[in-house]
Amino acid sequence: MKDTIISLLNEALATLKRRGVVPEDTSPAIKVDPTKDKAHGDYASNLALMLAKPAGKQPRELAELLIDALPKSDAVRKVEIAGPGFINVFAATDAVARIVPAILDAGDTFGRSLTGAGQKVQVEFVSANPTGPLHVGHGRGAAIGDCLCRLLEATGYDVTREFYYNDAGAQIANLALSVQARVKGLTPDDGAWPEDGYRGAYINDVALGYLAGDTVDADDQHVTAAADGDDLEAIRRFAVAYLRREQDLDLKAFGVEFDVYFLESSLYSENKVEETVQRLIAGGHTYEQDGALWLRTTDFGDDKDRVMRKSDGAYTYFVPDVAYHLNKWQRGFKQVIDEQGADHHSTVTRVRAGLQALEIGIPSGWPDYVLHQMVLVTRSGVEVKLSKRAGSYVTLRDLIDEVGRDATRYFLAARRADSQLTFDIDLARSQSNDNPVYYVQYAHARVCSVMRRAESDGLPFDLAVAREHLALLEADQEKALMNRLARFPEVVEHAAASREPQQIAQYLQDLAADFHTCYNAVKVMVDDGATRNSRLALGLATRQVIRNGLDLLGVGAPEEM
């Protein structure tokens, strides 16, 4: 419908150009928006306002000329000029209703597009160090990252989900020492406990597994414990694998799976870090000072230069980061999105600067970043800070166990990434209309219930009958619902392009509201077969779009509540 209007306006515009009313060289991006107020029709365009200046005419006068030049179409019932010069289009009922069979025919593919044209895009997210269970912040990253991937897949991209983890470094050494202390029977309260050691209860589980000689099969690691308390390297390997497996189980429970786990240690073992350093030196943006090697990141917008190689010979953390991203580039990802916590935002400038300094043609804005703000968890209005297992933070597993996967995913993905999120456990648990997840799922279940009723009444849905009588869907509530359904593809498109999964959640709220309104206003199971089947068709189309939308969020669509 929207496309129809755009093409009609385009023809009108061409006519005005021929008549010399509008200069030939003006080509405004014609914008047609669904109206907020149904008194303004179904769609409105600001074309006349856009053309006013180049044409040197009053917007309302131009709008009139445009409408006169508009080709006749049976999809349009009425066109009006309103306000400062908006062109309001009232769609013919049967034209609006065409969306219903279109959705039913498209099924699961409704809302999908080929925009991405099969281009490769990589999304890196979660990327937690294997030093403990995933926390809520990781959960937010997992929800946003995975939904982004689903959105990109739905818009035709070839998506790779990647998880990068630091399995080398100081934090891992600390992990190994902590586990070793437990292996030797120490507790965090003992004086001999390692300084800054990990104190969570899970460390003891790792130690017990190690002493028992357990074998761990993580996604990419298979380690059998040496059970030797003095072999720190063996403890390290076991602990990393153990916690990787634990994180993996958390992610599976959350419905998130990765295509690639990338080990930081591989960058060292394959000499990629050293190679990157040599390239940076060759690029000419480095210098030696105070016994250290510096990268002149100020050449690329940083506020001060950064040390690459410390005077003790070790590299600072962002050097392997640059090496890692060079590797992504070399793997052919022209589009990369890094989803991470906003507490790491200072790495953005550094990594990009490092990539620029390579002087190998990487665009300055590459990679893309989506940064999410912190998550605060509350129960009974009070902040929850601790979990039994991790000690110092609330784990993702705690939330999944307590409020369920669907609600957890929905809540974590339903807010803009760059605003702080308060996760209200009571709200997420509540089986009531306070809870947005249930509100949407209930709409889906309601359609299913009507369909069951149709079956049990011996009046099964007949699509052929529905197709003949779609013009019967003429109640205001039905039209509003159909207009909403028709918008789904562009909502998906926009959410993907702007990297904002929460737009899908918002849309589903609106769609569910339109449906519930319709449900209460218009009875489906009426005696007249033509009316009944067209209404059933509208219900089925709604169910399909809710299902498709929930699937983009990774949330289930139950058939009954």
Next chain:
RNA sequence: GCGCUCAUAGCUCAACCGGAUAGAGCAACGGCCUUCUAAGCCGUAGGUUGCAGGUUCGAGUCCUGCUGGGCGCGCCA
């Protein structure tokens, strides 16, 4: 102090590359189940979009300054 980010109804949040009278839900109040799931619907009330300027036909949206919250600012990761 510098940088990034956020600020919208009492609360939690929307507002689709700048569009018409800023929208939902919750909380409050009043209605609707002998009819398909009342986990729902309808109605009432609730706003100087943090403050002050600017850009223009038009600003919650873009620009500048300020105030307040979060995060970051190490030869830590």
